[in-house]
Amino acid sequence: MSNATQTKLHRLTDELNRLIGKENVLYSLEERICYAYDGSKQKCIPDVVLRPQDTQQVSGILCLANEYKIPVYPRGAGSGLTGGSVPIQSGMVLDFSRMNQILEIIPENLTATVEPGVVTHTLQSEVAKHKLFYPPDPASAAFSTLGGNVAECSGGITGLKYGVTRDYILSLEVVLADGSIIHTGRKTLKSVTGYDLTRLFVGSEGTLGVFTQITVKLLPLPEKIETLLAFFTTPEQAVRTANQIILNNLLPRALEFIDKSSIDCIQGYKQEFQIPKDVHAILLIDIDGKETSVNIETSLIERIITENQALKVVSAKNAKERDILWEVRRAISPALYTIAAFKINEDICVPRSQILEILQRIDEIHKRYPSLKVANFGHIGDGNIHVNVLYKEKDQQVTAKRMIEEILLNTIELGGTISGEHGIGNVKSDFMPLEIPPHELRIMKDIKQLLDPNGILNPGKMFPL
Ligand SMILES: Cc1cc2nc3c(=O)[nH]c(=O)nc-3n(C[C@H](O)[C@H](O)[C@H](O)COP(=O)(O)OP(=O)(O)OC[C@H]3O[C@@H](n4cnc5c(N)ncnc54)[C@H](O)[C@@H]3O)c2cc1C
Incomplete structure (x- = not known):
């Protein structure tokens, strides 16, 4: 102490x-x-x-x-x-584990109000009983909370079609650093009265105020979800396929990419998930909506996959098979520890048109750091790639950070951002100036000073100490 x-x-x-x-x-x-x-x-x-x-x-x-x-x-x-x-x-x-109540679900308003300790998956399941849908779906939904999701503006696998947490937050009850209580936004689907304080607090990482109630927007629950798994011999084929899906005016619920290093880690994880030899990239695709449109879109996507010389494409036959495919996808992050004891997980996001370019640049950069390992996977549909830099010995951390800085600089050069969904915290605060120019950092610090003059809320996060 x-x-x-x-x-x-x-x-x-x-x-x-x-x-x-x-x-x-x-x-x-x-x-x-x-x-x-x-x-x-x-x-x-x-x-x-x-x-x-x-x-x-x-x-x-x-x-x-x-x-x-x-x-x-x-x-x-x-x-x-x-x-x-x-x-x-x-x-x-x-x-906030003792503030974990769903306070109301109002189907005719398409809204729900929750306390911050509600686990994301609990909210998703409860609203589904009313045939409603809370779309933000971080891979951690089974255990992460709405308070944490709002503070990080979490994304996840549904970002391409449905957006991220920010797009579903209508109103917040916030306790400010001095103990005063404010209510931002309204529980209405529209409100443009004054500055949008809700957007300011979403993604503020616990540095501007503490959320005690959260009102979210809901959508009708999609009637059907179809899941496809496509195996490719090169990452280029996978990226080209993803681009062509979008260029054909199709918007899957999820469009995920898994590279060779990540594939090696999940090979054999589930008996039901067999990966053919020579596979160097996988796309995992969810298509949702009304049954008839899902059927049509699924066949169109299957055709695009085949035209791009996929080795194989399989579809989940039922909900159980679908759950297995996604369980394997969610297992990638922890499974990477089989490669090395230490891992830095970046979550860069680039405009979709630059995905192949950034993957190629990461390969080039990696050649200069042969003692490190790299594994890439993530939400290719919205340009958000989890670049994992892995190393065996603790003292390689400095080298790993140098490599990461190069990747981040290239990301920014391609019009991207250093964090698509994981936030800055203290882990990435040193990198903030790479993306945010001094006068914009000044504005952010002034806002922090206004709302928390004594600097008691989550000190040391977002901005270096
Ligand atoms: C296996 C795994 C998979 C993941 N997948 C994803 C993913 O797909 N997408 C994604 O975006 N993230 C992902 N994450 C990261 C993480 O789950 C998210 O950032 C999540 O939103 C954190 O929620 P939490 O409840 O654990 O919050 P915590 O980690 O406890 O806190 C996160 C931040 O929120 C603040 N905070 C918490 N509660 C409040 C509150 N009531 N008021 C104000 N601030 C608050 C904290 O101070 C902190 O800054 C993943 C993590 C793991 C371990």
Whole structure:
């Protein structure tokens, strides 16, 4: 525990116990260690973990933290990949697992309102009972939370057709750093009154305010989903196929790319998922909508795949087979650890027309770093490629970061961005100036200063300390 914060927290213990109940104020080392990590694998133990149960409690906590200038780290499921919820300056972790209620689903309005600790898949399943659809679908949907998704503006496999989290957030209840509570936007499908504060908070990574209620837009649940798996001997064939699908006015629900290194890692993962020899690239494609249009679009896409000399194309025969194909896709990220013990997972995004170019440039760059391994997979449909740089020894990290910087510079040169969906956190904050010029960074820092003058909300994230 840091000395200065320890003294402050001693003074606050009684007040925190009174505010949220002693059982929700966690001081033991064993409990605090559980909140030291996220998916970025950093480790920083917080001084205390607080589990608020409602907005007033969050407001009370932030009032105290602001008065005593104690860092506050909001946390959903801790699945972030850029250190967003890691308490790098110790202080308080705000755990939202006790604010996990779906407050309302209103089918005639096509909206739902939830607390931030609701797991994304839970919301998807609950609205599906009303034949409704919450489209944002990060590969972590089974465990990540709506609060984390909103803070990161998470994307996922449905981004090409349906957009990302930002496109579904209508209104937010936000507790600001001083404990005041604001409501951005309206629960209406349209609202242009004043500046769009909702958009400002979406993707703010817990640095501008803490979400306590989230109202999302819903769509009718698609009648049918068809899944195709296409095997290619070269990545060029796969990228060309993806482009031709779009150029033929077809918009699949998901259009995912898997390269040779990633294929090697998932080979044999599932008995049902057999990959023919000589395959160097895979496309995994979901087509959804009304049954008749899905059938027509699926045959058109199959024709495009065949015209591009695919070795083989298979379709999932039922929901179980479809689940297996997607389970294998979701397994890629952890499976990459079979290549090397250390991994840096980038999530660059380029205009779709530049996908082949960036893949070729990554290959060229890789030739200058022969001791590192590279695996690329991801949401090729929206230009978002997960570039994974892998290395065996810890001291290769500096070299890996040099290689990544080259990849990021090339991404920006091609009109792309250094993060399509994982956010900046502290892992990528040093790279922010590569993409954002000084005067724009100044505006962002001024906004932060206005909303959080004492810098208590997620300090050390987004901007370097
Ligand atoms: C296997 C795996 C697959 C993944 N796939 C994808 C993917 O396909 N697409 C994608 O975009 N991401 C993906 N991710 C990354 C991650 O799951 C997302 O960033 C997710 O949105 C994080 O949610 P969380 O609940 O775990 O949030 P956390 O990791 O706990 O926190 C993330 C950020 O949100 C902030 N935060 C959390 N709750 C609140 C709140 N109530 N108010 C304000 N700020 C808050 C935190 O401070 C932090 O900055 C993946 C991660 C893993 C491990």
